[in-house]
Amino acid sequence: MPLSEPDTLPASIADWPPLDRALLGETHPALPTFPLHLFPTPWRAWVEASSRLFGSADYLTHCLLGGVAAVGGAGLRIEVAAHWREPLLLWQALVGGPSSGKSASFARVRALLAAVTPHAESGDRAAPTVVFDGGLERVDTALLGSSRGVLLWRENLADWMAEANARGRRQDRRPARPAWLAGWSAGSSLVGPRPRDDFAVGIAGALSPERLAAWGEGDRALASRFLYVWPQRGAAPSLADGEADDSGLVALLQKIASLAGHRETPCVVPFDEDAARRLEALMPALQRPVDEREEPGAEGVAAEWIGRGVPTLVRLAGLLSLMEWSLSKAEWSPVRATHVEAAYELWSGYYRPHALAVFDRSEVGACEHAARRVARWLRRVRVSQISREDVRREALCQSVDVEGAEEVLARLEAVGLVRQLPPAGSSRGGPRRRRWLVHPQLAGRASEGGS
Structure with missing residues (x-):
């Protein structure tokens, strides 16, 4: 095979550009850290103490905010006007590589939620009901025994997205997508043959950067309902977690849970007049396009995400x-004007840049996605030279044709990951072989700290 051909070139090659780490999926833009100053002191103190174990507070704070929402769920509605009420439901995506603290952060908050007790008259077993890695039918079953809604944790949100758009084997089996869309707003849905009122589902889950392209190819309406967190690697973890006041935070969560009603007869928390006026004044800024030069109707999941900014705020x-x-x-x-201001700071200064970074990575064209696959493959196989057929057959498993492989190689050349060699003839005649030299750091001919 071409990959086994001997390397006749020198082992050390100078004048290569720095390795493009972004194409390898190893880096992403530096993004803001969670603005913890927006949290009241006991909540903030708990995060600061507990996050030492994880190195970064972002995942933990994100999960804690989802936990506060979950104890109220659709049993608490935020009323902006008589005709406009929002349930306390959040969909949250924790973006990051393996062993970055995503699941551990959710487990830390889950331990607090397990200590919160539901109303005795509600008949609920927990407040909230948490479902792990379940599909729509498991969530629907759990919702039958929950007065306020269900919190779903998924270890792989990209798989959840694929399931949400898949149709069952039976012809009468409906896609899960419409029910999930209803779950974000606690609306009416049809799960199988059974109609459901106030179908209320909060979601939290992990999303690998390597699956962002598949995520971007999924359903925009679903993806635009998530709040995203994609932090940089934090400081070295510390085992000094003794100051975290778990019992104090459980008491605060319990108080919020006790205020919540049934999702069919919820407790309503209204905006006061100043809060409503402040929200109205902020609406133009909330609807600002991704690019100032674009029209407000710009297409793309980023535009849809921004379009949901008002209800999210x-x-x-x-x-x-x-x-x-x-x-x-x-x-x-x-809800007062100060809370609206704080929510706007959280949405615009933190969640918006994180979401746009995710969408920028996910909404890449087919050529860019294929180039990233080849770059990761080169890092893994450590070869000095490749051919077009290596790219097409070995790296991309024949998912592109010859023309597509040429486009991918041109993209890799443009960023300096490969360099075309002069065509070599064959002793038997025939077409001259074309091969590309691989960047020394990917081929193992230079240390990873080189260039």
């Missing part, structure tokens, strides 16, 4: 309001 403002209220002795408290 309402939910975030409601969560921050409830977290503050949990520290008071008041029977209830409305």
Whole structure:
């Protein structure tokens, strides 16, 4: 095979450009860290103490915000106007590579949620009901025994996306997509032959950077409902976790859970007049396009995500309001303008740049996606030279034709990962063979710290 041909070139080659780590999927833009100053002191103190074990607070804070939403679920509605109420439901994607703390962060918050008890008269076994790696039917079954909704954790959200758009083997089996879409807004849905009112589902899950291309090829309406977190690797973890006040935080979660009603007869937390006016003033900024030069109707999942900015901000403002209220002795408290401002800072200064970074990586063309696959393959096989057929057959498993392989090689040449060699003739005649030299750091001819 071509890959086994001897390398007749020198082992050390100078004048190569720096290795493009982004094409290898090893880097992403530096993104903001979670603005912990927006959390009331006991909530912030718990995150700061607990996150030492993980090195970064982003995943943990993201999961904690989802946990606060889950104890209320559709049993709490944030009312902006008489005709507009948002349930406390969040869909959250934790983006990162293996062993980056995604599952561990959710497990840390899950331990708090397990200590929260439901209303005695509700008949619920937990507040909230948590389903691990389940599909639509398991979520639907769990929802039958939950008054406020279900929190679903998925270890691989890319698989969940594929399942959501798949149709069952039986012809009468409906795709799960419409039910999931209803779950984000606690709307009515049809699960199999059974109609469901107030189908309320919060979602949290892990998403690998290597699956972002598949995620981008999935359903835009589903992808645009998620809040994304993609932090850089944090500091070295520390075992000093003794200061985290778990019992104190469980008490705060319990207070919010006790305020929640049934999803069919929810407790309503209203905006006050100043909060409503402030939201109205912020709406033009919330709908600002990704690119200032684009029209507001720009296409793409990023535009759809921004289009859901207003209802998402309402939910975030409601969560921050409830977290503050949990520290008071008041029977209830409305959402105020300060909460709207804080939610806008959280959405625009943190969640928006993280989401756009994810969409920028996921919405790549077929050629760019294939080039990234080949780059990762080169890093794995460590060969000095490749041919077009190596790219087409070995790296891409014949998923592209000859023309597509040429486009991929041109892309790799443009970023300096390969370099075409002068065509070599054959002793038997025939077409001259074309081969490409591989970047020394990918071929193993230079140290990884070189270039």
